[in-house]
Amino acid sequence: MKYHLQCMKCGERYDSSFKYQICKKCDSLLNVIYDEKKKFGYQKENSFWSYSEFFPDCNYKRFKAGGTNIIIADEDGLYLKVEVTNPTRSFKDRGSLIEINKAAEYGYKEVVCASTGNMAYSIAHYSKMFGIRAKVFVGKKANKDKEKLIIGTGDADLTEVNGDFTDAQKAAIDYSKEKGAFLTGDYCYRKEGQKTIIYEAMHDVRSADAIILPVGNATLLAGALEAIKYMKQSNAIKEVPKIIGVEAEGAKPLYTAFKSGKPVVREKVDTEADAIAVGFPTFGDESIKLLKELKGDIITVTDKEMEEEQGKFRKMYKIEAELGGVASVAAYRKLPQYGKTIAVITGGNI
Numbered sequence: 001m002k003y004h005l006q007c008m009k010c011g012e013r014y015d016s017s018f019k020y021q022i023c024k025k026c027d028s029l030l031n032v033i034y035d036e037k038k039k040f041g042y043q044k045e046n047s048f049w050s051y052s053e054f055f056p057d058c059n060y061k062r063f064k065a066g067g068t069n070i071i072i073a074d075e076d077g078l079y080l081k082v083e084v085t086n087p088t089r090s091f092k093d094r095g096s097l098i099e100i101n102k103a104a105e106y107g108y109k110e111v112v113c114a115s116t117g118n119m120a121y122s123i124a125h126y127s128k129m130f131g132i133r134a135k136v137f138v139g140k141k142a143n144k145d146k147e148k149l150i151i152g153t154g155d156a157d158l159t160e161v162n163g164d165f166t167d168a169q170k171a172a173i174d175y176s177k178e179k180g181a182f183l184t185g186d187y188c189y190r191k192e193g194q195k196t197i198i199y200e201a202m203h204d205v206r207s208a209d210a211i212i213l214p215v216g217n218a219t220l221l222a223g224a225l226e227a228i229k230y231m232k233q234s235n236a237i238k239e240v241p242k243i244i245g246v247e248a249e250g251a252k253p254l255y256t257a258f259k260s261g262k263p264v265v266r267e268k269v270d271t272e273a274d275a276i277a278v279g280f281p282t283f284g285d286e287s288i289k290l291l292k293e294l295k296g297d298i299i300t301v302t303d304k305e306m307e308e309e310q311g312k313f314r315k316m317y318k319i320e321a322e323l324g325g326v327a328s329v330a331a332y333r334k335l336p337q338y339g340k341t342i343a344v345i346t347g348g349n350i
């Protein structure tokens, strides 16, 4: 769809040829605003690319992502949207495809991102396909096996910063400004790609009472909330499911803000669930606004609860999922029974 970009804070407007995902005036996040008033509609085929008419306009190269399965779980009314069959074993591939396509369309030869691991693996994977170099910044405590996966893609240059993910994010922004690399990561184009999880899942089940999603930087959560709102406005769904974000007990800045009614502030993180070890979520304030509007919620789970769930999941389905990936099902056990519930298993890189 035709679109422009707009600053979520100061409202500054940029046309789609603007090659940066952060506002030039106030350094805040930009959002994709579609100029066409196209209604959402289920497509014949249920795949990532079958929903491309709802993506930002771009001359897309259609590499593979998404089209993942829903498992009908043993528990009554529970459906598992399993993202580990994406090419780099996490849902990140959906957003990366949009971002790297935009980078290629704008003619970039290098992209840069900060990551807790999965995003950079995904970015490095697709940028290689486009012949684009990837520069990656990770925090000091990043998962070393994920670092190997990133380097293993062949064309990625990885730097560990002396700090956490939020410090790595600053390093990536500085690098993009200094070297002119295309800034990728938890920004607006990625959010558009992540929406396809909801389109695909709802395509399969058609109605749901609740959807549970792990939260790190809250890009997936914000995208899911926007997707559901769009589907409701288009009359594609009758009722809005309760959207529930799940943070680790040791990394819960969104939970703190949501429950206290105060803005999101940076918190220290301490969790083994590295994929969701984020102390200051980029899309935190946006997610809280939408959670309030759509009557969603935030819950936390402990590392022990995620570990137990990881074991159960392995035993039951013979599928390897990472701790942050199963945070959704771990949360399901602690929540009231909402009825038909989709839990997204976001990744499987351990």
Ligand SMILES: Cc1ncc(COP(=O)(O)O)c(C=O)c1O
Pocket: 090, 092, 116, 117, 118, 119, 186, 214, 215, 216, 217, 218, 219, 220, 221, 275, 276, 322, 324, 325, 346, 347, 348
């Ligand atoms: C497996 C997994 N689950 C969940 C998340 C959280 O997604 P978001 O950062 O969009 O909140 C991530 C982010 O890296 C992840 O890799």
